[in-house]
Amino acid sequence: MAPRIWTAALVVIGDEILSGRTQDKNIAQLATWLNAQGIRLAEVRVVPDQQAAIVEAVNVLRARNDYCFTTGGIGPTHDDITVDAIAAALGVPVVVHAEARAALADYYASKGGLTEARLRMARVPDGADLIVNRMSGAPGIRWGNIFILAGVPHIAAGMLDALTGTLEGGLPVVSRTIGCWVAESEIADLLGETERAHDGVSIGSYPFFREGRVGANFVVRATDAAQVDRVTAVLADGLEARGFEAVDGGI
Amino acid sequence: MAPRIWTAALVVIGDEILSGRTQDKNIAQLATWLNAQGIRLAEVRVVPDQQAAIVEAVNVLRARNDYCFTTGGIGPTHDDITVDAIAAALGVPVVVHAEARAALADYYASKGGLTEARLRMARVPDGADLIVNRMSGAPGIRWGNIFILAGVPHIAAGMLDALTGTLEGGLPVVSRTIGCWVAESEIADLLGETERAHDGVSIGSYPFFREGRVGANFVVRATDAAQVDRVTAVLADGLEARGFEAVDGGI
Incomplete structure (x- = not known):
């Protein structure tokens, strides 16, 4: 459930x-x-x-x-x-x-x-x-x-x-960020596929321009911390397989 | 109209x-x-x-x-x-x-x-x-x-x-700010009376805490710049009459 x-x-x-x-x-x-x-x-x-x-x-x-x-x-x-x-x-x-x-x-x-x-x-x-x-x-x-x-x-x-602590809530949302010197348009398919393959996980993509280069931070969010770690690893592997190096914690 | x-x-x-x-x-x-x-x-x-x-x-x-x-x-x-x-x-x-x-x-x-x-x-x-x-x-x-x-x-x-310049609009809103080392609760009546006495003018009150003292910025807004100047002067006079010195432009 x-x-x-x-x-x-x-x-x-x-x-x-x-x-x-x-x-x-x-x-x-x-x-x-x-x-x-x-x-x-x-x-x-x-x-x-x-x-x-x-x-x-x-x-x-x-x-x-x-x-x-x-x-x-x-x-x-x-x-x-x-x-x-x-x-x-x-x-x-x-x-x-x-x-x-x-x-x-x-x-x-x-x-x-x-x-x-x-x-x-x-x-x-x-x-x-x-x-x-x-x-x-x-x-x-x-x-x-x-x-x-x-x-x-x-x-x-x-x-x-x-x-603090007086309101009833559920599980806190956990997030991990991966940064990468990549235009998000180059790996849009990887992001979409990875999100669709993991129920309950959302992946946000936040582009930036810095030091004259384009990059993006990808934020993996879910209430299950172990799942967030797994999906972050899947995403990092996917980026590396395409020749981009992920930076855990974001850029 | x-x-x-x-x-x-x-x-x-x-x-x-x-x-x-x-x-x-x-x-x-x-x-x-x-x-x-x-x-x-x-x-x-x-x-x-x-x-x-x-x-x-x-x-x-x-x-x-x-x-x-x-x-x-x-x-x-x-x-x-x-x-x-x-x-x-x-x-x-x-x-x-x-x-x-x-x-x-x-x-x-x-x-x-x-x-x-x-x-x-x-x-x-x-x-x-x-x-x-x-x-x-x-x-x-x-x-x-x-x-x-x-x-x-x-x-x-x-x-x-x-x-810029392509959308139809009306008169821009003009504002002037007065700053004062006063707790807004001390001059709340002056602010309310001044606003009510001048149609089309709004007066906002924005308290702050700085250098260990309380103060507030009062923002006079209207589309008529001359009216904004007049009401700002009325407010500054009112503050001075109560022993507070207004600082034009805010603190």
């Missing part, structure tokens, strides 16, 4: 990503963290700071994935509308979470105390739990299979750290 | 982005290029190398935006399925484009000639035009309002260069 595959989706909320002002780092960060939990990142949507767009994305993605993460829009300013939008998506009211309020009062005790703006960060969709934030005032929020994280990557990282 | 807003969406196609192996750079690159064309990037989806996922994303996004871009999956290997998926989305057959075939034959003349794998890169959805690729063999493809670009960022950049 094929092992159950656990999937997650991510909704990146933020005009700053769509304007090109800010380079997103949360997609790669979440993907890497999910791999270690045995969960596959299946889909990402980047949406603007608009309630209708957030509602649509969250409702579609939470229904068809085991987990749905969001990043961004949980700060104290007028453009931070994630909590309100997700409460609307869920059809529940927004409430002040007592524990979040206490944590914020504590955090801001030496910084002028709680204000109306700062209290915004204690608001959650009714029924939510908090995700610890050791870096700054605003906690992350969990509601069912939805995980609401900060947009600032190192704060999101801290929240993921707090979640 | 409010000026017409032109929108584009992007479908990033690639298991390598969803696995965390590769850091996407095409979102920010396309967003920046679109701004200069007077087109707003309204939505992004990152989907795996699976036909059904590509078909769904392309069909939804091309219908509700003026333009729909894709990046990735147009190379010669088995995991390059973008052309087939988009042809399926459009309900048209895949054909070999004579001009693309000629360009590839030329490009590979000194590199072993055309092979079956390389010919894959001349395949297009029936009715497509080519987008020039000066960097490597595979051209980009235009079909209606769909623009199929390479996944490798510098090749995608060359294709965007070839498209």
